[in-house]
Amino acid sequence: MKKSIFCIVLMSVVGGMIHIPSNEYAYSTSRNADNANDSTFSEVKLCRDHIAKLAPYYEVIHSTAKKYNVEPSLVYAMIQVESGGRSRAVSHRGAKGLMQLMPETARAMNVTNPLDPEENIEGGVKYIRYLLDRFDGDVSFALAAYNAGPTRIARFGGIPPIKETQRYVDKVLSIYIQNSTRSNAVYM
Numbered sequence: 001m002k003k004s005i006f007c008i009v010l011m012s013v014v015g016g017m018i019h020i021p022s023n024e025y026a027y028s029t030s031r032n033a034d035n036a037n038d039s040t041f042s043e044v045k046l047c048r049d050h051i052a053k054l055a056p057y058y059e060v061i062h063s064t065a066k067k068y069n070v071e072p073s074l075v076y077a078m079i080q081v082e083s084g085g086r087s088r089a090v091s092h093r094g095a096k097g098l099m100q101l102m103p104e105t106a107r108a109m110n111v112t113n114p115l116d117p118e119e120n121i122e123g124g125v126k127y128i129r130y131l132l133d134r135f136d137g138d139v140s141f142a143l144a145a146y147n148a149g150p151t152r153i154a155r156f157g158g159i160p161p162i163k164e165t166q167r168y169v170d171k172v173l174s175i176y177i178q179n180s181t182r183s184n185a186v187y188m
Helices: 048-067 072-083 103-108 117-134 139-148 150-156 163-180
Strands: 003-006 011-014 017-019 025-032 035-045
Touching (some): 048 072, 048 117, 103 117, 117 139, 139 150
Antiparallel strands (some): 011 017, 025 035
């Protein structure tokens, strides 16, 4: 039984600085890869590499999220799942950057260099805002559309029966919900 753990890193925002708490543990959702509905919470060591990877993008994430009226915690969760915070990530399907923009999506969002972190975040946040508006604020549908494309959501009338998309939505929502239930903290 293969398990994967998605790190949820607690970072307190103190006066514009990112403060890593002295407690080395944070709660993480542990998912059974064979059964996406099998969820447990466990303590895991903080993934300090995720803090280091996203710390340089703190300002752009927050300012872009504010510009498009998207919760920064959703953006952090998406980046964590999409690229693990790697700005130069390229998928086997051609998605690029922190928010893994496909070439057609990047063009539609006026992103000329999807490997530029600022452009990538701008394009990804602009696109998730478009999807949230298109699906009446339904975060699950917007995330599914981000992963599988909006036409599939329309065709199936909801999240399509594609395991990759279902797992993607589940992973992002797990991290996002953890963040949304805590005040004055950011989880990645």
